[in-house]
Amino acid sequence: MSATPVTPAAEDVRIPREIWVLIASAFVIALGFGLILPVLPQFAQSFGVGATASSIVVSAFAFFRLVFAPAGGRLIARMGERPIYLLGLVIVAIxxxxxxxxxxxxxxxxxRGVGGIGSVMFTVSAVALMVRLAPPTIRARVSSAYASAFLFGGILGPVVGGLLGNLGLRVPFIVYAVALLLAATVVGVFLREASLRPADGAPVLPVMTVRDAWRDSAxxxxxxxxxxxxxxxFGVRNAILPLFAAVVIGKEPWVAGTALAVFAAGNAVGLTVAGRMSDRLGRRPFIIGGLLISGVATAVTGFATDLPMLVVFSVVAGVGxxxxxxxxxxxxxxIVGRERNGGPALAAFQMSADTGAIIGPILAGALIDFGSYPLAFGTTGLITLLAVIPWLRARETHVVARAPQDAPRS
Structure with missing residues (x-):
């Protein structure tokens, strides 16, 4: 009698209901967040500041996310994902x-900076839940569905936000606050049971520390x-693209909203393909390809001279x-798996992304003030392309794609 467990095909595995609730909430959050993207840099400049100072507003949000990430992880471990998720949404709404x-x-x-505290609380809570609840054979599909909800909200949000901006630069922020309270209500009602926490008496999962994870090349x-x-x-595109669109093409908020929306549309295309295919072919091809496409498209964005050209560059960058x-x-x-608590490793990953979102806009803003938009976008694209190098030597993490003789660590 074989001891090998029979695993259902990925196509037959359904996404758990709890994750669908998080996906619905993600759409509402992204819709609201997209509302303010086209107007935030111009709102900052309405107080008489330059590109660097307006970029710092975006970086401040990421800075507070970065600083509070370790504390947020500890709060999740102590109080549970659902309370911290809800508290985070309320903080950002306020x-x-x-x-x-x-x-x-x-x-x-x-x-705006204080909102980063709430943002990291609900972001890390959602990631921790998806890592634990998603069946291993459909992890990429779950990630794709969750990200797609953000993107569909991100496609609609900037367009609506650009139109709302014509009513006043403050209006989109009020609507976003209401959207966040709506998302908190959705999660509070549909995930009010305690089933998301481990059962009483269940064994405590061993913790994967950052040092443990760092041994893995992936x-x-x-x-x-x-x-x-x-x-x-997340940094340069949100902070600099609206300013670039206003300078080169037109100051109307809908122009920047269009560029951000088509980036999100391209993102949706890339997600749809990679979300399913990377469960079959592996993670590395899509990570490397995505970095290459995104890096090149970002590098040439600063050379756009009209809206159609900017739309093309934004769509391609979104696909990557x-x-x-x-x-x-x-x-x-x-890497984390379902048998370990990956809180510290997940928090470090999020902190790396937030560090980029802090440094990127400030560096790009300085390059604009003392150089040009092409220099800012070109430098950003080059940094993205350099991130390909470690992946050329990293292992493939997906068990379906990894050869049996491959070592689990390198």
């Missing part, structure tokens, strides 16, 4: 509502690609980022 009524640049900086490569992705696609993200998230789940 800070966003306060941002709408900021009277000067420094109030804007503080209010984890080391993930830290580098997280930094590059955070800097390019979309191919990267689900494969990278699934690879991280492969």
């Amino acid at each position: 800070s966003t509502g306060a941002t709408a009524f900021a009277q000067n640049y420094w109030q804007l900086l503080v209010f 984890y080391r490569a993930s830290i580098g690609s997280a930094f590059a992705n955070g800097g390019a696609n 980022a979309g191919a990267l993200n689900p494969a990278q998230q699934a690879g991280l789940a492969d």
Whole structure:
């Protein structure tokens, strides 16, 4: 009698209901977040500051995420994912509502920065839940579905936000605060049971420390690609692209909203392909390909001279980022596994992305003030391309794609 367990095909495995609730909430969060993307840099500049100072507003949000990430992980371990998830949403909602009524640049900086504390709380909570609840054979599909919800919200959000910006730069922030409270209500109602926590008396999972994870070549490569992705696609694109669109094409908020929306649309295409194919072919091809495509498209963005050209560059960059993200998230789940508590390793990964999101906009803003937009986007794209190098030597994490003789660690 064979001792080998029979594993259902990935196509036959369904996404758990709890994850669908998180996916629905992600859509609402992203929709609201997308509302403020086209107007945040211009709102900052309405207080009489330059590109560097307006970029720091974006970096401040990521800075607070970075600083609070370790404490957020400890709170999750002590109180559970659901309470911290809900508390995080409420904190961001309050800070966003306060941002709408900021009277000067420094109030804007503080209010927006404090929102980063709540953001890292619900982000790490959601990732920890998905790592634990997602069946191993469909990890990339789960990551793709979760990211797709963000993207569909991200496609619609900037367009609506650009239109709302015509009613006043403060209006999108008020709507975003309401959207976050709606997301908190959805999670609070549909995940009100305690089933997300381990049962009483269940064995405590061993903790994967950052030192343990660092021995894995794939984890080391993930830290580098997280930094590059955070800097390019969460930092520079959100902080600099709206300013670039306003200077080169037009100051109307819908112009920047269009560029951000088509980036999200390209992202959705990349996610759809990589979300399923990386469960069959492995993580590395999509991570490496995504970094290459995203890096090149970002590097040439600064040379766009009209809206159609900017749209093309944004779509291609979005496809690359979309191919990267689900494969990278699934690879991280492969590394941690379901038999260990990966809180510290997951927090370090998130901190690397947030560090990129802090440094990227500040560096790009300085390059713009003392150089040019092409220099800023070109440098950002080069950093993304350099993140490919560690992945060329990293192991393949997916058990389906990995050859039996491959060592689990390198």
